[in-house]
Amino acid sequence: MQTLRLCANDDSIRYAARIIRAGGLVAFPTETVYGLGGNAFDAAAVAKIFAAKERPAWDPLIVHVSSREMLEALVAQVPAEFDNLFAAFMPGPLTLVVPKKNTVPNVVSAGRETVAVRFPANPVAQCLIAESGLPIAAPSANRFGRVSPTAAEHVLVDLDGRIDAILDGGPCKIGVESTVLDLSGAAPVILRQGAVTPRDLRKILGEVAVADPGVPFRPQRGLPSPGMMPRHYAPRTKLLLTDGEERVLAGAIQAWAKQKVGALVPSGWSICAATRFDWGQWGDWAVLASRLYAGLRWLDEQKLDLIVAPLPGEEGLGGAIRERLLKASDGAMWPPLGGRRG
Numbered sequence: 001m002q003t004l005r006l007c008a009n010d011d012s013i014r015y016a017a018r019i020i021r022a023g024g025l026v027a028f029p030t031e032t033v034y035g036l037g038g039n040a041f042d043a044a045a046v047a048k049i050f051a052a053k054e055r056p057a058w059d060p061l062i063v064h065v066s067s068r069e070m071l072e073a074l075v076a077q078v079p080a081e082f083d084n085l086f087a088a089f090m091p092g093p094l095t096l097v098v099p100k101k102n103t104v105p106n107v108v109s110a111g112r113e114t115v116a117v118r119f120p121a122n123p124v125a126q127c128l129i130a131e132s133g134l135p136i137a138a139p140s141a142n143r144f145g146r147v148s149p150t151a152a153e154h155v156l157v158d159l160d161g162r163i164d165a166i167l168d169g170g171p172c173k174i175g176v177e178s179t180v181l182d183l184s185g186a187a188p189v190i191l192r193q194g195a196v197t198p199r200d201l202r203k204i205l206g207e208v209a210v211a212d213p214g215v216p217f218r219p220q221r222g223l224p225s226p227g228m229m230p231r232h233y234a235p236r237t238k239l240l241l242t243d244g245e246e247r248v249l250a251g252a253i254q255a256w257a258k259q260k261v262g263a264l265v266p267s268g269w270s271i272c273a274a275t276r277f278d279w280g281q282w283g284d285w286a287v288l289a290s291r292l293y294a295g296l297r298w299l300d301e302q303k304l305d306l307i308v309a310p311l312p313g314e315e316g317l318g319g320a321i322r323e324r325l326l327k328a329s330d331g332a333m334w335p336p337l338g339g340r341r342g
């Protein structure tokens with residue numbers, strides 16, 4: 001199949017909406033990462049998403065909507081916290097896991113009783129959903145387990161020839177996936193960190209737990225979110241993390257000097273690595289988040305033995321970057337911390 005590359009404008013969005021209504025697949029920009037969309041009510045279209053990504057059937061998809069009405073049509077029971085969360089963060093980079101209506105096909109939710117819903121802020125995404133008149137099921141538009149795409153070129157590297165079209169809306173502003181908040185249990189739990197931070201959520205909800213990303217993965221029941229498995233969002237090259245200090249990063253690169261080492265290097269750090277990706281100002285977590293996946297993808301193409309990156313703390317978007325790096329590296333730290341994981 002030939003993948004149409006469409007520059008996002010009113011006409012191309014209308015055309016892409018027709019593809020969605022006809023059961024086809026369209027990759028589209030959101031403010032977080034590019035999504036791979038299909039009609040959420042069409043089980044055959046959703047099955048094609050899993051096939052194109054080579055995503056295992058046990059990993060459920062997020063359903064994207066362009067209005068509160070569309071969202072409520074998917075939800076069996078609107079949780080008590082919903083109004084305040086909607087007012088504070090929607091549209092935006094927050095996904096809610098809620099009890100699902102039977103009209104949502106089981107293939108979307110991988111057989112679960114819940115569905116993940118998100119109202120993206122990106123205008124191209126909103127127009128595509130509104131023009132389709134349908135909720136759009138969309139995982140990140142990458143092959144399963146690979147680094148999420150934050151630009152149209154990244155999508156084409158993974159999915160060219162496997163999907164009907166891509167709407168190119170330029171690079172994604174935030175650059176890491178949405179915060180996933182599970183509201184289906186007794187108390188809210190953050191399953192994946194993102195631009196809506198634990199602190200933001202605590203202002204609305206009071207105490208909120210953050211699930212441990214280091215929990216070993218089991219595809220059966222008992223694990224809140226399949227995407228929490230370690231070694232997700234990963235480059236192919238081995239990734240090693242250091243503390244967020246210039247001299248520790250320099251020490252790690254020196255220790256591995258016999259190998260071809262590349263690094264995500266914060267601006268202004270004097271690091272002698274032959275292959276370096278200028279990541280951005282350390283502490284400017286929003287910029288570092290927006291450049292994280294482009295940096296990992298670029299370093300992954302440089303035929304290195306090892307990628308080294310400093311690990312941010314939990315502050316602001318640092319928490320989301322930290323979580324992604326820990327998953328991508330399977331918790332490998334330098335200097336090694338005896339038995340430490342995730």
Ligand code: TXA
Nearest residue numbers: 032034035060061114115116139140177178225226227
């Ligand atoms: O920012 C984002 O969320 C992007 C854009 C395209 O919206 N989407 C995205 O989708 O990252 P995906 O499929 O790559 O990640 C969705 C995560 C996965 O970890 C999945 O397991 C989890 O959400 N998830 C989806 N439905 C769930 C459910 N019913 N219960 C628990 N976790 C769920």
Ligand code: MG
Nearest residue numbers: 139140141148
């Ligand atoms: Mg993904």
